[in-house]
Amino acid sequence: MKIKLVRTGGFIPITKAAETDVNLTDQEITRLLNTIESGPVIQRIKDGNYYELTIGGRSIPVDLEKVPEEYKKLFSKLKSDLKIVK
Amino acid sequence: MCKNHHNPVHCIIPPYMLSKLMESGNKKIADLAINSNFRSFRFHNDRSFFQKSSLHEKTILGVNIKASGKSILQMEVYDCKQKTDLAGAVLLWDSKTNQKISSVAGKNVIKGGKASWDFYNQLFGRNSIDNKGLLIRQYIHYDKGLDNAYWDGRRMIYGDGDGLVFTSFTSDIDIIGHELTHGVTEHESNLDYEDQAGAMNESFSDIFGIMIKQRYNNQDVKKANWLIGEKVMKGANYALRSMKAPGTGYKNHPELGDDPQPATMDKYVKLPNTQSGDWGGVHINSGIPNFAFYISAFNMGGYSWEKAGRIWYAVLTDSNLAQDAKFADVKKLTISHAEKIFGLNSPEVKAVKQGWDAAKV
Helix, strand or coil: CEEEEEEEECCCCCCEEEEEECCCCHHHHHHHHHHHECCCCCCCCECCEEEEEEECCEEEEECHHHCCHHHHHHHHHHHHCCEECC | CCCCCCCHHHCCCCHHHHHHHHCCCCHHHHHHHHHHHHHHHHHHHHHHHHHHCCHHHHHHCCCCCCCCCCCCCCEEEEECCCCCCHHHCEEEEECCCCCCCCCHHHHHHHHHHHHHHHHHHHHHCCCCCCCCCCCEEEEECCCCCCCCEEECCCCEEECCCCCCCECCCCCCHHHHHHHHHHHHHHHCCCCCCCHHHHHHHHHHHHHHHHHHHHHHCCCCCCCCCCEECCCCECCCCCCCEECCCCCCCCCCECCCECCCCCCCHHHCCCCCCCCCCHHHHCCCCCHHHHHHHHHHHHHHCCCCCCCHHHHHHHHHCCCCCCCCCCHHHHHHHHHHHHHHHHCCCCHHHHHHHHHHHHCCC
16 A cells, blocks of 8 residues: 655745555554644644645645654655655 | 034024024025924924834834844754754754854854844844844754755744755755744734735745845845855755746756746736645745845845835834735835835835836736
8 A cells, every 4th residue: 555745835835755655454544644634723834844644545734743653664764755746 | 504504594593583584584594494493393302202102113214223232132053963853952052152063054043043133133123033032043953854944933943955956954044034034024914824915924034034145245236146045955056036036046957847936916826725835825926026125125226124124124014014915015015114214206115116016016
């Protein structure tokens, strides 16, 4: 199953994306998304970046500070793999 | 005749004599007496008037504001050590001890922070970001290879850049001034961060960022290149933005393509008011008011901060600047403030109008 992280925003608005394969059950996906989903109101940080995660047909804005310990390595890899979307 | 005047009526004349002269049948003498009476009235009342007037009123009236003795720069620099835990960042430098540091990024933000604080304090008497002496906190080496800098509502945060397209976001003073100005805007009009108001919010940050850099480098409007982030973006022909020619910060960049900023209102880019839509293109359409400022400042000549800067600061701190202001609202306010500061038909008013006309607002 593919998991895709997209980063938008910034001092100059560029979009970056990274994708990798994961082996997660539907329950694990739901639990992960529920944990890291941004609140209903997204704070508009001046020049800030925003992340969106796509997995299992769902795309949601996420707060990477909420990533649980067991997924930190996965998200660290996704972040380091982010490439500019031309 | 007074030693310093070419006009005899501008001498110290007793009030009873001045009253007589004001009623003189000779129109020239009467006019001069009225003028002198007005000056005398002002001389006696200016001090009490200005003691009561706000900083904003003083700025409008063009009073040479001297920095208050109580205004002292307070700044701290923290090293995030490439992590995203701000609470765990290590204090690297503070203005109280002013210790020597070896970190390049640290030195950059100290230099930029001081230049920004000096700019606002020495020119406008502003006491830090909130005008109440707020401690300026800057965080460097945030995250791994983050190609960004931002103001999170309380502090300035800088990434090191990805090393491919971008270097450290501390490399340019204009970026540091840009982020600090987001704080100033937040404490003044608090412009919405979406659509035209958001683009205006971004533009104020670019405008004050570029003036802070030009002042630090002692560059006048002709000598300056009006590029934002020219060191941050790798490659001699690239910059993050151009205020002189929006849309030309970078061209045919192998990774980024072309700079998307428009210079004129007829090229305004309509984007969705979402995070992926840059909240309606706030970093894109800021090119329009940026261009208006550039033309205005250039046509005024000299140093950008001396005339155009005074006008734009008066607008930035004007309580009439609505949170959802559009470009046309800011245009009206800049013209109005230029008239108050420099006179109704002054060359400065003409230059401001030329700026907005060039941007087709």
